[in-house]
Amino acid sequence: MSRIPPTALIGLILTAVYFLSAVFADFLAPYSYFEVVGEVWEPSSPDHWLGTDSIGRDLLSRMIYGGQITIFVATAATILAFVTGSVLGFAAAVAGGWVDQALSRLVDLIMSIPALIFALVVLSVMPVTMPVLIAVMGLIESTRVFRLARAVAADIVVMDYVEAARLRGEGSAWVIFREILPNSLSPLVAEAGLRFIFMVLFISTLSFLGIGVQPPLADWGGIVKENKEGIVYGIAAALYPAVAIATLAISVNLVADWILNRTSSLKGGRG
């Protein structure tokens, strides 16, 4: 294993901190997320490290639980996007012909509508629950994964070893999972990091607009929304979740960059 470059190390540590605090939220948070424990917008104090929010709840606790929700929704939606997108993308590349045409044009159609507008329309007619949110986000983003997976697979499908497998008489499942998947994993893993970031931004945006996670639960975007009035009075409460969104995005990006670099050097590129 080569030495991890410092940027990737920073990314890895921050990402790990966010994920661990999400997993162990119940142990870490000093108060519950819905309990009113003080005055409105108290400044930070030993009792409330980040102060209190717009109705007097402990902001640090809300941040920790908010992180849990943000990361959970983003992870679940990313997984959904990857499973759907890559399986369909591989299938399109392997099958070719009208299957490929039908899937690709459908994806073009979905992609021609801006993702946020599309989500707003769908979510305004559907009950906004966590599973619906995840499904909508995952399916919209799966179109991007589809494009990548199809492009990567299209390069692999023309390789002689895939032809050799076909001449042997292998079925599509073997070709997809044993010949194509192992060879397309590295670009897909790097893409997964980037997609995760988009998911974090996506859910934050939706919540900020009020059609994401519903109160009293809140993700980071929701916490920004709740506390945004405070900015006018010089209260920093809305900035903490904003900073959290930004640092999570940057740190995951640093990790994804590092993975992409490492894997491309495997193929003979410059590491």
Add this chain to the structure above:
Amino acid sequence: MSETDANDDGYDDEGFIPVRHVAQGETLLEIRNLKIEATAYPPGEPPQDIVIVDGVSLTLAKGRVMGLIGESGAGKSTIGLSSMAYGRGGVRLTEGEILLSGEEIRTAKPGTLRRLRGKIVTYVAQSAAASFNPARKLMDQVVETTVVARGVSRAQAEERAVTLFRKLGLPDPDNIGNRYPHQVSGGQLQRVMTAMALCPEPELVIFDEPTTALDVTTQIDVLAAIKEAIADTGVAALYITHDLAVVAQVSDEIMVLRGGRTVEVGTTDQIINNPQEEYTQALVSVRSIDHEEKQPGDRPVLKVEKVTARYAGLKKDILRDVSVELYPGQTLAVVGESGSGKSTLARVITGLLPPSEGRVTFDDRRLSGDLKGRSKEDLRELQMIYQMADVAMNPRQTVKTIIGRPLEFYFGMKGKERDDRVAELLEEIELGQGYGDRYPAELSGGQKQRVCIARALAAKPKVIICDEVTSALDPLVADGILKLLLKLQKEEQVAYLFITHDLATVKAIADSIAVMYQGRVQRYGPKSQVLAPPFDDYTDLLLSSVPEMRLGWLEEVVANRKMEAAGN
């Protein structure tokens, strides 16, 4: 560069258009104890310095041609480029001296090198198609360095270019410069590139495998043109190639290289006719496998009858009325140049391209034209080996998985039974047990091809289609593969349909031969008949174009040809 620096090096531009006469015997290039290093970046490991060329010395007199020969990785291109003090891909010329006309250039400043490259030393690359800018006309590219480095007027440079085009035997020399690179054939493009290199009246030209990518019949013309141009202009040349027979035709001296070191240096005559080192002897005798032709049996295992085929969307038939037969335990060689349809024939037989007419019969059963219509048994009995072994194997599977999969798939072998059979097969292809856990990237080119052979053999096929299986390999390695194939044929009684453009390979392995030309079978029969006169014009051209390992062969062939090569 301005006109004024044109003459600051003492080379005068008089006699620019006519041929220059260089006094012979004077040393032009002298390389002493050259060491070239590079840094390798193995994934997951710290970078390492590796030595590419170690202690090579050579002397080249004015007007002489030296051939640099060796297998891939011998360092021949790297040494060639070092004569203009250039290290391609970040290699470093770390030690030794490179004297050009007595001047040390290894440590020279960029300014000095800039005056040198493209003017005193020029370069002809292997792939002309990849080296020309597709968006600019040929003439613009040919005269560019001449105008810049020599400081002559554009009109003068063009005049010289046209003279060179004529000398190199290009059609319509006055106007060919107005074409774009894609509008001329590969052989012509290679000659235009030679003209580009000769145009600024260099002292030294580096030819880096200039004919390797060309068809064999085209190679001759380019080779003859290059030889004549070198002789006429009196330029000195380094001719880099892996083909000893080719280098024997053009060079005065030959240096044999292996692994970055000199094996042997001598005159062409001495290297070809009286090689001293064992390695050189092996290279000289490489194409001399003796193969007795077998009599055809009574029942062919594979029969292709009146097959016509075309690719979807194309208006032209790629195969027209092709009929051949292959007998059990024998080899049918399908010979032809690129575009002759020989690989398409393989695709039709394997079922990747259903024919529009005709049929393929295997062991008296008619095979479905489409892959999907064939039974597992049909698929098993007909295996295929590819030209590029590195892309024919999944890079993420170990050798054991690659060879074991057909065993699992066709015979349902599992666990120890399968592993034992894999070990047996590894033994058969002359690789040890230890190779089972390796990935393709950890094998050499020849070993990769051996693994592909084992994968084909694992299915216990009756017929193996070998599509140019040796053409990507170095001659000695290719020789080893051919011997292995012959040995396996004897042991397993498997028949080969051997597709190749290399007639030397054909002579070494075939029992019968089909010569293909423009989608048709031009000549077909037992080896002894096909290779015996009287020939039709195309077969004559093809047969005579195979470089022979003797001096003076090129002149003989060019004088005696009946037909012009198509790619000319």
